[in-house]
Every structure is written in structure tokens, then in C-alpha cells.
Amino acid sequence: MIINDDQKIETIQKEFQSKFEFLKLEFYKKPHATGEGNSNKEMLNPQQKIGDIRSNHNTGNLVIHGDMTVNELEKELYRRYGLNVQVFRLSGNLWLQTTATDEWTLKKQNEEGTPVTFNN
Numbered sequence: 001m002i003i004n005d006d007q008k009i010e011t012i013q014k015e016f017q018s019k020f021e022f023l024k025l026e027f028y029k030k031p032h033a034t035g036e037g038n039s040n041k042e043m044l045n046p047q048q049k050i051g052d053i054r055s056n057h058n059t060g061n062l063v064i065h066g067d068m069t070v071n072e073l074e075k076e077l078y079r080r081y082g083l084n085v086q087v088f089r090l091s092g093n094l095w096l097q098t099t100a101t102d103e104w105t106l107k108k109q110n111e112e113g114t115p116v117t118f119n120n
Contacts, residue, residue, distance in 0.1 A: 003081045004059040005051025009044060019064065020106055022113020024095060027053065028084040037097040038086050056082030066107030070098050073106065089113045 001015050009027050016025045027044040044053055051057065058081055064073060070087045077083040087106075088095040090113045098109055 001062045001064055002060070003050065003062055003077075003083075005049065005057055007050045008046065009048055009050065009053070010046035012050070013046060016064070020066075020110040022090040022110050022115070023106065024088045024090075025085050026088060028086065029053075031078060031084045037099045038084075050081075050083070054082035056080075058082075064106070066110070067105050069103055069105055070109060071102040074102070090115065092116060 001012060003012070013025050017023065026038070027046075027048075028038045028042045029044060030038075030042055060080065062076065062080065074085055074087065077085050087098045087102075087109065089098050089101075089109050090096075092114055093116045098104070101109065101112075104112075
């Protein structure tokens, strides 16, 4: 995944979700502590440009793979690019912050995700 100042948040979100169908990234004004979640009031608009939301303006390619833990991904995005993110997992029709399972791999998180189901 290429990270640069000209991209919009939604571009990164879409690319991430194309790899992990039942996961999504949300971006925040402030970081969160390990095992804690973020407040919805701190969530950033997906239309914002990456360059407008960070102080560390490195550009680069972040390789994301299924064996990476949620914690590793969130820390790497902050360390390399100054981005405060939280991974969410789909559970039915709800998106849940993965705070209690940050040590799970992205692959395991995605496998535990469940799509919306409709009762006939």
C-alpha cells in the first residue's frame, strides 16, 4: 500500500478492504493506547488528504500481509507515517473495534468477520 500526502483517507481504506473483506481502517486525530479504542468524535473524514492529518510526511510502500497482527499494523502506520488508525471487524451489521483482539493476525480477524445476513 502506497502512502503519500496527496492520497485521501478513503483511498487507503478501500485498498485495505480489498485485501481484507471483513476489516476496515478508520483514521483518528489522536492515537489510542494498546487495548483501548478511539472515540467516534475523534474520527477523521475519509475525504481528507493524508498530508493534512499528519506531522510525519514520509512517503513509502507499506507491505501488509495476513500474518501481521492488528497491533503491528497500527503501530507501523503510526511509526512510519504518523497516522492514527484503528482496525474494525464486521460482525453482522456492526463494525467493532478490535481492541480486545489486537494480537490476532489480520488473517484471523478477517476469518472471524461475519457478513450482514438477511432473514427472509
